[in-house]
Each structure stands twice: as C-alpha cells, then as structure tokens.
Amino acid sequence: MKLFDVYPLNDITIEKAAGAYVWDDKGAQYLDLYGGHAVISIGHTHPHYVERLTAQLHKVGFYSNSIKIPLQVQLAQKLGAVSGKTDYQLFLCNSGAEANENAMKVASFYNGRKKIISFTKAFHGRTSLAVAATDNPAIIAPVNETDNIVFLPFNDVAALQQYFATDGETVAAVIVEGIQGVGGINVATASFLQAIRNLCDTYNSIFIADSVQCGYGRTGKFYAHDHSGVAADIYTMAKGMGNGFPVAGVAIAPKIAAKHFMLGTTFGGNHLACAAALAVLEVMEQEQLMLNATNMGKYLMEQLQQIPQIETVRGVGLMIGIVLPPHLSHIKKLLLEKYKIFTGEAKPNIIRLLPALNITQKEADLFLQALKAAVTTA
Numbered sequence: 001m002k003l004f005d006v007y008p009l010n011d012i013t014i015e016k017a018a019g020a021y022v023w024d025d026k027g028a029q030y031l032d033l034y035g036g037h038a039v040i041s042i043g044h045t046h047p048h049y050v051e052r053l054t055a056q057l058h059k060v061g062f063y064s065n066s067i068k069i070p071l072q073v074q075l076a077q078k079l080g081a082v083s084g085k086t087d088y089q090l091f092l093c094n095s096g097a098e099a100n101e102n103a104m105k106v107a108s109f110y111n112g113r114k115k116i117i118s119f120t121k122a123f124h125g126r127t128s129l130a131v132a133a134t135d136n137p138a139i140i141a142p143v144n145e146t147d148n149i150v151f152l153p154f155n156d157v158a159a160l161q162q163y164f165a166t167d168g169e170t171v172a173a174v175i176v177e178g179i180q181g182v183g184g185i186n187v188a189t190a191s192f193l194q195a196i197r198n199l200c201d202t203y204n205s206i207f208i209a210d211s212v213q214c215g216y217g218r219t220g221k222f223y224a225h226d227h228s229g230v231a232a233d234i235y236t237m238a239k240g241m242g243n244g245f246p247v248a249g250v251a252i253a254p255k256i257a258a259k260h261f262m263l264g265t266t267f268g269g270n271h272l273a274c275a276a277a278l279a280v281l282e283v284m285e286q287e288q289l290m291l292n293a294t295n296m297g298k299y300l301m302e303q304l305q306q307i308p309q310i311e312t313v314r315g316v317g318l319m320i321g322i323v324l325p326p327h328l329s330h331i332k333k334l335l336l337e338k339y340k341i342f343t344g345e346a347k348p349n350i351i352r353l354l355p356a357l358n359i360t361q362k363e364a365d366l367f368l369q370a371l372k373a374a375v376t377t378a
C-alpha cells in the first residue's frame with residue numbers, strides 16, 4: 001500500500017528533537033518556530049513530559065471510558081485552575097475538529113436549534129460540521145454542505161447584530177477563533193467578541209470559542225478570547241494541549257447540563273493522553289510559560305516591526321503573522337532551505353510563527369537575523 005497523497009511535503013526527515021530544535025536524518029539542525037503546526041507547546045521532548053508519559057506507559061496506557069480514570073479528573077481540575085474556568089466541565093476527545101463537532105452538538109442539544117454562525121476566513125477542522133463551518137469551499141465535500149451554517153464577515157459587529165435581529169431565535173451557536181490561524185493571523189477585536197457575548201445572552205445562543213490554535217497559553221493568556229474580557233460558553237482546544245500526543249478538550253459552562261450518551265468517544269481521555277496533557281500544564285505552571293509567551297511575543301513583534309521590507313506584523317503573544325509583499329512570498333521556503341528554520345505560513349505571503357511557549361531570546365534573535373538577511377538578499 002502507498003500513502004494517500006494529501007500533502008505537498010518538504011523533503012526532510014526529522015529523526016531527533018529537543019527544545020526548540022529538530023535534526024534531520026543527515027544530522028542537520030533546524031530551529032523550529034512552527035512547533036509542528038502550533039502543537040509543540042513546551043518544547044520537543046521536554047524531560048518532564050518524557051518522564052511522565054514513560055511512567056504512565058509502564059502502568060497502563062489505555063482502558064475504555066467505561067471505568068473510572070482518575071487522571072481525567074486531575075486533568076479537569078488542573079485545566080480549570082490554569083485556565084481560570086474552575087466551574088466548567090471537561091469533555092475529552094482527540095483532535096481539534098472533533099472538539100468543534102462536539103461543541104456544536106452540545107450547543108444544539110442545549111437550545112434545540114440548528115443554525116451555527118461562522119465567519120469569513122474561519123478554519124474549524126476537516127470533518128462534517130467543522131468543515132462546513134470552515135470558510136474554504138475547496139475542502140468542503142458535497143456531502144458536508146449544509147444550510148445550517150451561516151457565514152458572516154469577521155469583526156463586523158453591525159452584520160452580526162443585523163443577523164440576530166431577524167434570525168436570532170434560530171441561532172444555536174456562534175463559533176469564532178480568538179485569532180484566526182489558517183485564515184492568516186487575524187485578531188478578533190474585543191468589541192466583536194463582546195458583541196457575540198451580548199447577542200448570545202440575549203438570544204439564548206451558545207458562544208463557542210475555538211481555541212484549538214490560539215489557546216493553551218499561546219497568546220499570554222490561557223484563551224486568546226480572554227484578552228477581550230468575555231467568557232465563552234464553550235472552549236475547544238487541541239494542538240498545544242498534549243505537546244504532540246493527540247488529545248483535545250471541550251470546556252463547557254456550568255449552565256449546560258450533561259446527559260448520558262449525549263457525547264462519547266473510544267480513545268478520548270485515555271490514560272496516556274491525560275498524562276501528556278497534565279505534563280504540559282505542569283510545565284506551563286512551573287516554567288511560567290504564559291508569561292514567557294507574553295514577553296517573547298512582545299519582543300518579536302517589536303523587532304519585526306522594525307524590518308522595513310515587512311508589510312505588516314499581526315498577532316498576540318507567540319501567534320504572529322508576518323505579512324510580506326508579494327515579491328517576497330518565497331521567504332518561508334528560503335528560511336527553511338538556506339537558514340534551516342521552520343516557520344508556518346498562510347498562503348500566499350504570510351509567515352506564521354507558532355513556536356513553543358518556552359522559546360528563548362537567543363532563539364528569537366537567530367530567527368530575526370536570518371529573516372533580515374533573507375529579505376535583504378532576496
């Protein structure tokens with residue numbers, strides 16, 4: 001059998017990883033400011049993470065959700081404490097798309113409605129409703145098309161108010177990223193998120209904060225939506241949660257009551273996944289990684305803003321978009337091939353920085369030097 005060819009691949013095989021670095025099979029070292037797509041939150045192969053996962057594997061790796069798994073309770077408590085949402089309820093699953101699917105189901109179960117409001121340039125995943133709520137017709141199969149999703153312009157309070165004024169009673173939920181990742185690092189304004197909160201309260205709709213990419217401390221607060229001072233009814237999270245181990249979560253406000261079998265999963269919340277997620281939160285606390293994300297994000301943004309070839313720098317904390325003019329759209333490739341630095345991108349001309357939250361100033365400086373050299377010589 002061969003692989004189903006769904007990704008254009010870089011011709012690189014990574015064999016070793018530590019902290020902010022990875023090494024290929026020929027021994028070349030790369031600086032990783034992409035974090036395997038915002039997944040590596042506490043650095044590659046962090047010793048505490050390796051130790052906790054290894055110890056857990058020696059005890060029990062998996063048993064089904066038909067028994068008590070105290071690690072899930074510990075994780076819910078720790079996540080509640082670190083995120084400041086101590087009274088929320090945690091449903092554990094395996095991926096960002098699955099978290100969003102479950103969030104939209106919970107909303108619809110809660111108020112009995114069908115319409116979900118999503119926004120231009122949104123990305124919520126590749127499965128059923130999650131992909132239908134994603135603003136990219138190229139990845140929506142005919143079977144995923146549904147009238148239950150309504151797209152409104154991002155950051156447009158008036159359009160949102162207008163929709164609710166006529167159809168508010170049909171809205172099950174509004175789903176929104178605090179910072180759009182795939183869409184090109186577009187930050188939701190505080191007034192926009194506050195309007196979503198107010199309208200959801202008025203019309204008994206559910207506010208779903210997709211925190212899959214922008215959450216888990218990346219912006220210096222636990223959820224990017226926290227910067228606007230509003231609380232969502234449901235937060236979805238994945239990527240940084242397990243530092244590479246597949247684990248995702250749906251944090252659900254106390255006003256939404258669970259019923260048996262309303263949600264379910266085979267693998268979600270298994271022993272290893274919980275150990276990985278707990279290790280991440282422990283390191284985040286011990287090493288004050290949200291503070292580091294704030295400080296290093298500020299440093300990087302300030303330095304980037306001084307590079308004249310860059311059109312715009314957007315983002316918060318360690319979720320940064322560097323908008324380049326069209327003639328420099330090859331810089332991401334150059335950074336990888338010549339300077340051995342992994343970065344992310346939003347096509348065609350935005351470099352996305354999504355490093356681990358414990359990136360140091362030395363590593364940030366290595367990147368800045370390389371970027372300056374790349375844009376000057378290009």
Ligand SMILES: Cc1ncc(COP(=O)(O)O)c(C=O)c1O
Pocket residue numbers: 094095096097098100123124125126177181182210211212213214238239
């Ligand atoms: C904001 C957002 N939501 C959902 C997803 C889907 O997550 P997953 O690929 O784990 O299904 C992503 C993935 O990039 C994302 O960025």
